[in-house]
Amino acid sequence: MDYADTPEVTQLRDLLRRFVDREMPREAAARWDSENEFPREVFRKLASLGVMGLTVPEEYGGAGRDIVSTMIVIEELSRRSLAVSVPYIMSACYAGMNLVEYGSERQKRDLLPRVAQGELLFAYGLTEPDVGADLASVKTRAQRVGDKVVINGAKRFCSGAEICDYIFTLVRSGEEGDRYRNLSVVLVAPDTPGVSITRINSMGMKGATTTDVSFDNVEVPASQIFGGDEGWHRGWNMLIGSGLDVEKLEVAAVATGVASAALEDAWAYAQERQQFGKPVSEFQSIRHKLADMKTQLHAAKLMLYHSARLANAHQRCAVETSMTKLFAAEAAKAIALECQTIHGAYGYVKEVAVERYVRDALLIPIMGGSSAIQRNNIYKWTEAGM
Ligand SMILES: Cc1cc2nc3c(=O)[nH]c(=O)nc-3n(C[C@H](O)[C@H](O)[C@H](O)COP(=O)(O)OP(=O)(O)OC[C@H]3O[C@@H](n4cnc5c(N)ncnc54)[C@H](O)[C@@H]3O)c2cc1C
Structure with missing residues (x-):
């Protein structure tokens, strides 16, 4: 299930998966992490797919504002490496979305075409x-x-x-x-x-x-x-405006991407790793962990794409996006740690990818508004009838 099942979206996800397999192999992702490297060349190739323009209206050289598709790109890139997905967010969202919402006409004209080409990153x-x-x-x-x-x-x-x-x-x-x-x-x-x-x-x-x-x-x-x-x-209006809803979803998409990668690896490892004469996936305690994580991840993705559709339609979704960020971030952290447990001692070894997923997942509930702040806002905004 792809959670936003129009033919265009399925096509986009397939395109991204082929790109990730070809240009972002697992060994490269491990190297970018250990050497703390931004692979600018891979980023340039990503731009050539046209995905940078997903947040930019056509009149400024983009493909139109499409938040569902933007989340798919973030999720698929995050399944392999934050060294590419975070710069994508810096370009398409920090630059693109903010310029569209709040840039002056001159800034839009000067800068948005560069965003659409993948030539502009905001920190x-x-x-x-x-x-x-x-x-x-x-x-x-x-x-x-x-x-x-x-x-x-x-x-x-x-x-x-x-x-x-x-x-x-x-x-x-x-x-x-x-x-x-x-x-x-x-x-x-x-x-x-x-x-x-x-x-x-x-x-x-x-x-x-x-x-x-x-x-x-x-x-x-x-x-x-x-x-x-x-x-x-x-400046305050710019921070709390509708861009904030999308920012929470960007972090949630990183969360579902990292959690998907961790679960895929743990699932495969549980089939391969033999103890007591059988794969560890034969033990009920391991199966139940895998089943619970699949369920949590499914819920997080449903929330993500539901909220993305609301944001895309300019509907009020401050509470929904906060619930999505809270749930997806906490789920990613729990899933990454549980997947590490399934890997046993190997989950504690630098060369095994789950060690990186854990480090990345631990950040997700902190950034983009911590879980405590999301909980405050869910309560406050619900009380206010939002
Ligand atoms: C790797 C990394 C990358 C980052 N990248 C960026 C970036 O690019 N740009 C940027 O601007 N920032 C960035 N941040 C900062 C991040 O957004 C902040 O860490 C975050 O906003 C929280 O601030 P703080 O960590 O100082 O926590 P504090 O605000 O000091 O909070 C400390 C603790 O108290 C809790 N708390 C605070 N206020 C409340 C409250 N009202 N109710 C209940 N609990 C509360 C918090 O949840 C937390 O647990 C990054 C952080 C990290 C670790």
């Missing part, structure tokens, strides 16, 4: 050393000086800053008292004078390395205020 510079879930408290400051914006401050856990074209930087653009009103987003190229980037040695999600980024009197043209002049002081 998210939201989190700071003292600011995690409470993003409205960011301290990085931006001042308008003539036709420039001057930025000072620091971002933490900015993934992909080394490989991106612009850091989508959330800044405080006015007085601190006005918590939600005086925030803006500024696009900062990572090679702008005054920007320094230092790697953080994280457990997983290798390839789009996560980093510390500091801004020391960084000057950028005012034309790089996201949304143009009208975007100044409107």
Whole structure:
């Protein structure tokens, strides 16, 4: 079952699977992880499939806004390697979706055709050393000086800053008292004078390395205020707008991709591994684990594609997308750990892929709004009748 069963979607999934088998072999995925490498050449080939334009309207050179198909691409790439799927998100979603929703007309005209060609990656510079879930408290400051914006401050856990074209930087653009009103987003190229980037040695999600980024009197043209002049002081609306629903789904698609890979490997291993004269899959305790995980994964995928259809149709889906992110992230973590258990001692060995799936899966409930934050929002928004 492919969970979104139109012929076009099935065709897209088949195309992606052939691409992954051909261009992203298992050994390469293991190498990108161990060497913390972004395979730019593979990314270029991915762009030639036309999938970068799935978030870009036709008038800007894309294929039209198709959230279901975008999730399929993220899921299929994540089944093999986050070193390709995360840069895909940085291009199609962080750049494409945000530009479509909130870019100025000039930014759309200049940048969206490049997104559709796979030539533009945005990194998210939201989190700071003292600011995690409470993003409205960011301290990085931006001042308008003539036709420039001057930025000072620091971002933490900015993934992909080394490989991106612009850091989508959330800044405080006015007085601190006005918590939600005086925030803006500024696009900062990572090679702008005054920007320094230092790697953080994280457990997983290798390839789009996560980093510390500091801004020391960084000057950028005012034309790089996201949304143009009208975007100044409107950063909070951009963060909590409909783009947030899709962002939760992007993470859920990473979750179902990683969990699918872990379950496929564990299923095969349970058939191959013999103990007490028979495959370990003959033991009821192992079978039940596999059956439970298949059920959890099936539920996560149904939620993902249901929410993606709602988002695609511009229907209100804040609660549905939060439930999807919460369920898929927690399911992926549980599934990866259980698959490691099925692999026994081999699940603890670097050369066996399930070790990587565990490291990647542990991140999923943390990023894109933690499970605690999703639970808060599901309650709060349901009470508010959303
Ligand atoms: C590998 C990696 C990559 C990342 N990439 C990016 C990136 O590209 N860009 C970016 O901006 N950020 C990125 N992040 C940061 C990530 O989005 C944050 O970790 C996340 O937003 C949570 O912030 P925090 O970890 O500082 O937790 P905190 O906000 O400090 O929270 C600590 C704990 O308290 C809980 N908590 C906080 N507030 C509440 C509340 N109101 N109710 C209940 N519980 C609460 C949290 O769930 C958590 O368990 C990345 C993180 C990692 C580890």
